[in-house]
Amino acid sequence: MSGAETIAIDNLVVERGGKRVLHGISFMVKPGTISTLLGANGAGKSSTVMAIAGAIPTASGSVSLGGQKLTGLAADAVRRRGIAMVPEGHRVLGQMTVEDNLLVSVLDRKAAARRDGLNRAFEIFPELQARRQQLAGDLSGGQKQMVAMAQAFVARPRFMIVDELSLGLAPTVVKRLAEALTLAARDGIGVLLIEQFAHLALGLASQAMVLERGRLVFDGPSETLRQRPDILHGAYLAN
Ligand SMILES: Nc1ncnc2c1ncn2[C@@H]1O[C@H](COP(=O)(O)OP(=O)(O)OP(=O)(O)O)[C@@H](O)[C@H]1O
Numbered sequence: 001m002s003g004a005e006t007i008a009i010d011n012l013v014v015e016r017g018g019k020r021v022l023h024g025i026s027f028m029v030k031p032g033t034i035s036t037l038l039g040a041n042g043a044g045k046s047s048t049v050m051a052i053a054g055a056i057p058t059a060s061g062s063v064s065l066g067g068q069k070l071t072g073l074a075a076d077a078v079r080r081r082g083i084a085m086v087p088e089g090h091r092v093l094g095q096m097t098v099e100d101n102l103l104v105s106v107l108d109r110k111a112a113a114r115r116d117g118l119n120r121a122f123e124i125f126p127e128l129q130a131r132r133q134q135l136a137g138d139l140s141g142g143q144k145q146m147v148a149m150a151q152a153f154v155a156r157p158r159f160m161i162v163d164e165l166s167l168g169l170a171p172t173v174v175k176r177l178a179e180a181l182t183l184a185a186r187d188g189i190g191v192l193l194i195e196q197f198a199h200l201a202l203g204l205a206s207q208a209m210v211l212e213r214g215r216l217v218f219d220g221p222s223e224t225l226r227q228r229p230d231i232l233h234g235a236y237l238a239n
Contacts, residue, residue: 005031005066007052007083007159007190012061014047021047024061025216027209029159034181034191036201036222039211040236045194048211049163052192053085054078065159079105082158086151088167088194090144094137098128101136101147102154117154124180125150142173149180159190166197178204198236202226210235 007029014022022044029035037045050056052063054075063070070078079085084105092101102121106114122129125146131139136147152160162181166174181191181204195201202208202222210218210225212235218225225231 005158005190007192008062008064009048009052010062010064012048012051012063013059014044014051014056015059016047016056020059021214022051023214025211025214026061027216027219029190029192030207031158031190032185032188033207034185034193034205035207035209036193036195036205037209037211038195038198038201038232038235041196042213043211043235044214045211046163047214049085049161049192049194052078052161053083079155084152084155084157084160086149086160086162088164090141090148090168092136092139092144092147094135096136097133098136098139098147099132102128102151105151105155113156114154117156120156121150121153124153124183125176127176142169142176145169145173145177146180149177153180153184157189159192160184161192161194163194165193165195166200174200198232 010026011024012022013020013024037048039045047056051058054070054073054077058071065081070081102118103114106117128146128150136144139147165177181193184191193201193205202225205222208218208222208225209216210231217235218231
């Protein structure tokens with residue numbers, strides 16, 4: 001697959017509240033691949049995701065997609081370049097139906113594109129199709145997280161960034177979400193997965209990065225990291 005379609009994070013520095021929280025990190029997210037970003041609470045995972053998504057400013061360094069800079073673009077413009085965010089915490093619009101929730105990010109698209117995206121989302125999460133007219137607020141936490149992920153699929157993105165896949169969810173739901181990410185990668189989508197459970201993430205991802213206090217201490221194949229528990233152990237004890 002063409003390297004030109006890769007997300008490249010290059011020497012990214014982020015400051016929040018006057019404090020440097022990312023100290024020049026570099027890594028890539030490739031199409032058709034699941035990469036995971038691991039690290040203890042406060043290591044800087046969310047800051048990395050938010051900087052890629054255009055939700056917080058960067059102090060220096062760059063994020064680019066296919067050689068084109070994303071740094072400095074607003075979140076909406078980043079989304080239009082084909083990067084879909086799946087936020088943590090089962091966020092849905094409770095007073096709207098499941099179907100309307102799925103369509104919110106594609107309202108600017110033509111009807112055929114909306115239908116195509118919706119069909120793909122229902123192929124991946126058939127359990128949502130049966131509930132399409134139900135109010136999203138009435139769903140269980142697991143079903144809400146499926147809606148949040150399905151919303152990304154509707155947009156037919158090139159990349160999906162998933163913030164905390166398993167947080168507060170039952171194992172059966174996590175399994176469904178994990179299967180969906182594997183399907184996404186098979187579709188050619190590049191997935192960046194933020195996950196607090198390293199074991200789960202390393203089972204899904206082929207590439208792994210480990211953040212420790214805003215610095216990358218590992219970037220390589222998941223398999224290599226699985227054989228180096230000392231690196232993970234160090235990172236999780238660091239904060
Ligand atoms: N809104 C904010 N203002 C100032 N500092 C912040 C803000 N949000 C986070 N930070 C700080 O930035 C650093 C990195 O936090 P970040 O949330 O990116 O880490 P994380 O690895 O995602 O952790 P968690 O799993 O707890 O979300 C921490 O020191 C945190 O205290």
